[in-house]
Amino acid sequence: MITFWMAENSKNLNLKEILDIEKIKAVNQPIEQANGLPNECYTSSQYLMIERENVFKDKWTVIGVGSSVPNPGDAKPYNLLGIPLIILRDKENKVRVFHNVCSHRGFKLLSEPCYLKNVLRCPYHSWSYDFEGKLVATPHIGGLNIHTLEKFDKSKSNLKEVRSNVWMDIIFVNINNNEVEFKEYVKPLEDRWSKFITKKDQHLLVYSRDHGHFSLDVKSNWKFAIENYCESYHLPTIHPELNKVSNISDHYHIQGLPNRFAGQGSKKYEKLIKGNKSFDNFKNWPKDLNKKSEYIALFPNVMIGLHIDHFYTFWLEPISVNETKEHLAMYYIGENSANGKEFESMRKENVRFWKDVMSEDIKVIEGMQEGRNSPVYNGGNFSPVMDGPTHQFHKWVASNLIA
Numbered sequence: 394m395i396t397f398w399m400a401e402n403s404k405n406l407n408l409k410e411i412l413d414i415e416k417i418k419a420v421n422q423p424i425e426q427a428n429g430l431p432n433e434c435y436t437s438s439q440y441l442m443i444e445r446e447n448v449f450k451d452k453w454t455v456i457g458v459g460s461s462v463p464n465p466g467d468a469k470p471y472n473l474l475g476i477p478l479i480i481l482r483d484k485e486n487k488v489r490v491f492h493n494v495c496s497h498r499g500f501k502l503l504s505e506p507c508y509l510k511n512v513l514r515c516p517y518h519s520w521s522y523d524f525e526g527k528l529v530a531t532p533h534i535g536g537l538n539i540h541t542l543e544k545f546d547k548s549k550s551n552l553k554e555v556r557s558n559v560w561m562d563i564i565f566v567n568i569n570n571n572e573v574e575f576k577e578y579v580k581p582l583e584d585r586w587s588k589f590i591t592k593k594d595q596h597l598l599v600y601s602r603d604h605g606h607f608s609l610d611v612k613s614n615w616k617f618a619i620e621n622y623c624e625s626y627h628l629p630t631i632h633p634e635l636n637k638v639s640n641i642s643d644h645y646h647i648q649g650l651p652n653r654f655a656g657q658g659s660k661k662y663e664k665l666i667k668g669n670k671s672f673d674n675f676k677n678w679p680k681d682l683n684k685k686s687e688y689i690a691l692f693p694n695v696m697i698g699l700h701i702d703h704f705y706t707f708w709l710e711p712i713s714v715n716e717t718k719e720h721l722a723m724y725y726i727g728e729n730s731a732n733g734k735e736f737e738s739m740r741k742e743n744v745r746f747w748k749d750v751m752s753e754d755i756k757v758i759e760g761m762q763e764g765r766n767s768p769v770y771n772g773g774n775f776s777p778v779m780d781g782p783t784h785q786f787h788k789w790v791a792s793n794l795i796a
C-alpha cells in the first residue's frame with residue numbers, strides 16, 4: 394500500500410527506489426545508442442504499481458469492446474490491476490463505465506456478467522442505482538420499511554462514473570480524468586487512416602458473433618506483446634507461413650507523431666477468396682491501396698489490424714508483472730460478411746489464421762520474459778533499421794515514467 398501512496402505523490406522518488414533512473418534515460422537516446430527499458434520494468438511487481446499510476450490510470454487505456462455488452466442492460470465487471478470497474482450499456486445504447494463499488498459500505502457491486510432490467514442492485518443491503526449511476530433506492534435506510542431519510546441526500550452517493558469513450562467498438566477509459574480529449578488523442582491515427590476509411594466507414598464495422606473472439610493466456614509482461622507487434626523483423630523466423638505471402642521487404646514502419654502509436658504496414662495483403670466469394674470491402678478504400686494493411690499499437694494496450702475487408706482489435710489485460718490475457722475481437726464490413734451464413738466457414742478460417750499467428754508470437758513474448766531474469770541484460774540494443782517502432786514504444790513508456 395505504501396507503494397501506491399508514494400506513486401501518487403512522488404513518481405520519480407518511488408521509481409528511484411526500484412531501478413536506476415539512468416537506465417530509463419538511456420532509453421531516450423538515439424536508437425543507435427539507446428538501451429531498452431531495464432529488467433525491472435518487466436520483473437518487478439512494485440514497478441507495475443508505478444505503471445498502474447503513470448500509464449493505466451493516466452492514459453486512455455483499453456478495457457474491452459462494446460460488443461461484449463451488446464444490448465441495453467448488459468453489464469460486466471472488469472478488473473484493471475486491482476481496480477474494480479463495471480462496463481454497462483445504458484438504455485440509450487451508450488456504453489458507460491463506473492467504479493465497481495457501492496457507495497454504502499463499499500461492497501463490490503458486480504462480480505460476473507449479467508443482464509440488468511432497470512437497476513444495478515447491491516447484493517449486500519439492496520441499495521440500487523440506475524443506468525446513469527444515480528442512487529435510486531435505499532431500502533430500510535431509516536429502519537424497517539422506512540426507505541428514505543430526510544438527512545440523507547441520495548444525490549451525493551451516486552456511483553462514480555469513469556471518463557470513457559468508444560472508438561471502433563474499443564472501450565477506452567481515462568481513470569484519472571487528466572488526458573487530452575479522446576477525439577484529440579485519436580486524431581493522429583484517424584488522420585493517418587483517412588486515406589483508407591472515412592469516419593462514416595468506421596460505422597460499417599460489424600462484430601462477428603460466431604467466430605469473432607478468442608483469448609490467450611500469456612506468461613509475460615504486457616509490454617512484450619506490444620513490442621513484438623510493432624516490428625516485422627521476426628516474420629521469417631517466427632511466422633514462416635505468413636512470410637511466404639508477405640515478407641519483411643513488403644513491410645514498412647509506422648511511427649506516429651505525437652508519439653501515441655507505432656507499428657508496421659504490409660504492401661502485400663491478399664484477401665481471402667473462396668470460389669467467387671469474398672468479404673465485402675470498405676466502400677471508399679482506394680483501389681490502388683487494396684493490398685495495403687496496417688498493424689498499429691495504440692499505446693498503451695491495444696493492437697489493431699486494418700485491412701480492406703476486415704478489422705480486428707487485439708487488446709491486453711495485464712494480470713500481473715508476468716501474466717497477461719490477450720483478447721481478440723474480429724469485425725467485417727456490413728452484416729452479411731460479419732454474420733451471414735454463407736460466410737461462416739470463411740470467418741472461421743480467417744480467425745483461425747490470426748489465432749495461429751498470435752499463438753506463434755506467444756513463444757517469443759514468453760521467451761523475452763524469461764530472458765529478463767538474467768542479471769547481465771541491460772535492456773539490450775535495437776537494430777536502427779528494423780526496430781524503430783519498437784524503440785518508439787520503449788520511449789513512450791520511459792517518458793511517462795520520468796516526465
Ligand code: FES
Nearest residue numbers: 495497498515518
Ligand atoms: S454495501 Fe451496498 S447496499 Fe450496503
Ligand SMILES: [Fe+2]
Nearest residue numbers: 621631632754
Ligand atoms: Fe508476430
